[in-house]
Amino acid sequence: MAKIKIDSKLYDRAKKFAELEGYSGIEEFICSVIEEKIALIDGPADQKAVHDQLRGLGYIE
Amino acid sequence: MERAFVTVVSGLPRSGTSMMMQVLAAGGLPILSDGIREKDPDNPRGYYEYEPVKKTKQDPSWVKLAVGKAVKVIYSLVYELPAGYNYRLIFMQRNMDEVLASQKKMLDRSGRQGAKVSEAELAALFQKQLTDFYKWIAGQAQFSILTVNHRQMLSSTLIECKKIAGFIGEDFDDEAAAAVVSPLLYRNRWK
Numbered sequence: 001m002a003k004i005k006i007d008s009k010l011y012d013r014a015k016k017f018a019e020l021e022g023y024s025g026i027e028e029f030i031c032s033v034i035e036e037k038i039a040l041i042d043g044p045a046d047q048k049a050v051h052d053q054l055r056g057l058g059y060i061e
Numbered sequence: 062m063e064r065a066f067v068t069v070v071s072g073l074p075r076s077g078t079s080m081m082m083q084v085l086a087a088g089g090l091p092i093l094s095d096g097i098r099e100k101d102p103d104n105p106r107g108y109y110e111y112e113p114v115k116k117t118k119q120d121p122s123w124v125k126l127a128v129g130k131a132v133k134v135i136y137s138l139v140y141e142l143p144a145g146y147n148y149r150l151i152f153m154q155r156n157m158d159e160v161l162a163s164q165k166k167m168l169d170r171s172g173r174q175g176a177k178v179s180e181a182e183l184a185a186l187f188q189k190q191l192t193d194f195y196k197w198i199a200g201q202a203q204f205s206i207l208t209v210n211h212r213q214m215l216s217s218t219l220i221e222c223k224k225i226a227g228f229i230g231e232d233f234d235d236e237a238a239a240a241v242v243s244p245l246l247y248r249n250r251w252k
Contacts, residue, residue: 049176049178050187050190053175053176054074056171056174057075059135060135
């Protein structure tokens, strides 16, 4: 499991939000935020790859 | 008595959706298909597809023709099916390595191009799409879902056909349905 450094104030804010949003802990909250951010960045390229594959196979236009 | 719902056969491409359509047809369920996509070495018994499905987002009017019948809809187009109908979704699950091997064979044979990413990336992308799909479908009240494992369909055919009969209701001949499944068509088996 990798470790990262995070500003203490940001950590406190994240901890507070994790509790408010009902996450099991701050780790789950931070992983969720990172995954959402990656999906936003990678989303269009990922969707294009899947689209290309489905179109190549003749299942979509 | 006509079924008051649309039976949708779905899954990833090459997950066994055409086989499931054959099974449903043999069991006596009417099929909505136009035969435009002809049988070939990848699907020697035919694709059982209906071209208007590909344009569902622009024109979903074909769905009314599918009530009481089975229609094949690739997983990514299930999202486009209109509200106002009841759907019974038979979702095919197959080992991802087998799916990708079969897709590659199909692309190679046709000379068409697929995604320009590695097989590992494509596997991860499809897995993510399936996870998202299952999350989404769980919240859709108009859908009932039955998942069918491709390998079990081949190894325990009659048991799976009985499950299908229970899912889509009476007047389905599970023994006739089971009789059409051929392990000989199971060519991309992952070892």
